[in-house]
Amino acid sequence: MASWASRQALAESSAWGDRPGKLAPLASKPSTVAAALAMEKVTAYKDATSYNNYYEFGTDKADPGVNAHTLKTSPWSVEIEGLVKKPGKLALEDLLKLSPMEERIYRLRCVEGWSMVIPWVGYSLAELIKKVEPLGNAKYVEFVTLADPKTMPFVGSRILDWPYTEGLRLDEAMHPLTLLSFGMYGEVLPNQSGAPVRLVVPWKYGFKSGKSIVKIRFTEKQPGTAWNKAAANEYGFYSNVNPNVDHPRWSQATERRIGEDGLFAKKRKTLMFNGYEAQVGQLYAGMDLKKFY
Ligand SMILES: Nc1nc2c(c(=O)[nH]1)N[C@H]1C(S)=C(S)[C@@H](COP(=O)(O)O)O[C@H]1N2
Numbered sequence: 001m002a003s004w005a006s007r008q009a010l011a012e013s014s015a016w017g018d019r020p021g022k023l024a025p026l027a028s029k030p031s032t033v034a035a036a037l038a039m040e041k042v043t044a045y046k047d048a049t050s051y052n053n054y055y056e057f058g059t060d061k062a063d064p065g066v067n068a069h070t071l072k073t074s075p076w077s078v079e080i081e082g083l084v085k086k087p088g089k090l091a092l093e094d095l096l097k098l099s100p101m102e103e104r105i106y107r108l109r110c111v112e113g114w115s116m117v118i119p120w121v122g123y124s125l126a127e128l129i130k131k132v133e134p135l136g137n138a139k140y141v142e143f144v145t146l147a148d149p150k151t152m153p154f155v156g157s158r159i160l161d162w163p164y165t166e167g168l169r170l171d172e173a174m175h176p177l178t179l180l181s182f183g184m185y186g187e188v189l190p191n192q193s194g195a196p197v198r199l200v201v202p203w204k205y206g207f208k209s210g211k212s213i214v215k216i217r218f219t220e221k222q223p224g225t226a227w228n229k230a231a232a233n234e235y236g237f238y239s240n241v242n243p244n245v246d247h248p249r250w251s252q253a254t255e256r257r258i259g260e261d262g263l264f265a266k267k268r269k270t271l272m273f274n275g276y277e278a279q280v281g282q283l284y285a286g287m288d289l290k291k292f293y
């Protein structure tokens with residue numbers, strides 16, 4: 001693996017090309033966690049920022065890129081609540097300093113059947129969790145995202161139950177692959193990608209990766225989640241990428257890589273746990289993944 005210094009020198013011609021030069025740079029070191037998908041071509045920044053799901057800004061894939069400029073990302077803080085020894089409000093500035101930033105090239109696959117490969121910048125959510133010290137009875141982590149009707153045109157619409165929330169089992173949240181992300185492509189997150197801080201859970205469908213997080217709550221009971229509330233038979237709590245469990249209305253066996261468009265572009269086979277089975281499979285040992293979808 002390249003050293004930090006040589007990696008910086010490489011920044012001009014990195015695996016994913018030049019820094020887009022659109023937003024403030026966010027420096028990082030190469031990841032200490034293996035399993036970066038370096039063999040796959042990174043999605044172009046333009047594609048990753050113009051084809052998004054962020055329903056607070058509209059349901060069309062182009063809507064967030066057009067509308068999310070109204071999102072106010074400063075000042076920002078994340079409230080830590082529930083079953084922890086150290087609850088309280090953490091300012092974004094302090095969160096940015098909590099642990100060294102790493103670059104991780106992860107695939108993100110939406111349940112709709114498309115995927116992207118993105119060089120995220122952030123650190124393992126576990127670093128934050130260790131700092132706030134969950135109590136013995138904490139079993140789940142709930143993520144609450146911003147719901148501001150003044151800056152988010154679709155908050156208040158009936159599409160979803162706002163605020164958009166997500167949840168993980170504590171051991172899933174503690175897994176080193178679970179990334180608290182502040183940037184991508186060497187810069188801070190663009191608004192449509194979930195600025196200023198979002199989750200990236202690479203082995204789960206994209207919707208488990210909540211954007212613009214304002215609250216992290218530790219609970220004993222399994223929390224509700226936005227898509228589960230909207231359509232419980234279609235979106236379960238676990239939502240692990242699983243080509244063997246069809247969505248009730250379509251197959252999950254293959255996916256289309258964004259940027260490789262065109263009617264005749266070959267579809268890719270979806271991999272179990274999005275390709276991270278060796279790393280995360282044991283979290284679900286003995287569970288019936290058809291029942292816990
Ligand atoms: N707050 C919030 N977070 C969200 C969503 C959303 O609508 N609102 N959509 C989810 C879904 S369905 C997906 S696929 C991913 C998309 O992330 P991307 O636009 O960065 O590819 O964000 C997830 N996080």
Ligand SMILES: [Mo]
Nearest residue numbers: 110111206207
């Ligand atoms: Mo999604």
